[in-house]
Amino acid sequence: MDKDFPPYKILYADPPWDNLRVDGHTAVDDPAQSRHPDESLWRRVSPGEITAEDGVLFMWARFPLFTQALSLGLQWGFQYKTVAFVWVKRNQTGHFINGTGYYTRSNAEPVLLFTKGEPLMPSGKEVGQIVMTVSPREGGKPLEVRERIDRLFGEEPKAELLSGERLPKEASHTRRRWDRYGMTTDFSILVGRLTDQVP
Numbered sequence: 001m002d003k004d005f006p007p008y009k010i011l012y013a014d015p016p017w018d019n020l021r022v023d024g025h026t027a028v029d030d031p032a033q034s035r036h037p038d039e040s041l042w043r044r045v046s047p048g049e050i051t052a053e054d055g056v057l058f059m060w061a062r063f064p065l066f067t068q069a070l071s072l073g074l075q076w077g078f079q080y081k082t083v084a085f086v087w088v089k090r091n092q093t094g095h096f097i098n099g100t101g102y103y104t105r106s107n108a109e110p111v112l113l114f115t116k117g118e119p120l121m122p123s124g125k126e127v128g129q130i131v132m133t134v135s136p137r138e139g140g141k142p143l144e145v146r147e148r149i150d151r152l153f154g155e156e157p158k159a160e161l162l163s164g165e166r167l168p169k170e171a172s173h174t175r176r177r178w179d180r181y182g183m184t185t186d187f188s189i190l191v192g193r194l195t196d197q198v199p
Contacts, residue, residue: 011055077116097135124154
């Protein structure tokens with residue numbers, strides 16, 4: 001890790017839940033066909049190496065794998081507090097997206113909030129939990145979640161972990177400090193600052 005970077009107080013992670021089925025087996029037979037590494041890699045990640053003593057972790061999860069998400073947050077040294085955001089997906093025509101599911105047709109994805117050390121006081125108020133946006137055409141997660149985290153914690157140093165997402169041009173207006181780390185186990189690869197990824 002670059003020694004010029006301070007310990008991060010805000011972490012934002014998108015673990016590869018799309019590789020893991022409810023029964024604990026990987027959902028992709030050929031790891032090369034997946035955009036994420038397998039579970040054995042991302043469970044070895046140790047965010048404590050780059051995290052301040054007091055911090056907040058925002059983690060994307062899947063409702064069928066909620067228990068696994070809680071376990072991963074604890075393994076990373078954080079305590080679960082609440083669901084920060086729930087992304088309700090719409091398609092380009094404005095209709096709700098109905099996915100697959102074992103019981104009901106799935107749509108929403110939660111972002112769990114974990115903390116460590118002394119609680120950080122949000123600098124922004126009136127930040128809503130429900131994020132109702134169009135699903136990006138190229139996949140990935142909505143930029144609005146990052147923007148709401150900015151509104152909550154302002155200029156606090158932030159890091160995006162397990163980053164494999166190509167950011168669209170509209171990300172350029174997110175001017176807060178975001179560093180992006182690729183899918184490595186030792187954080188030796190800094191993908192770049194969010195504002196450096198776009199024109």
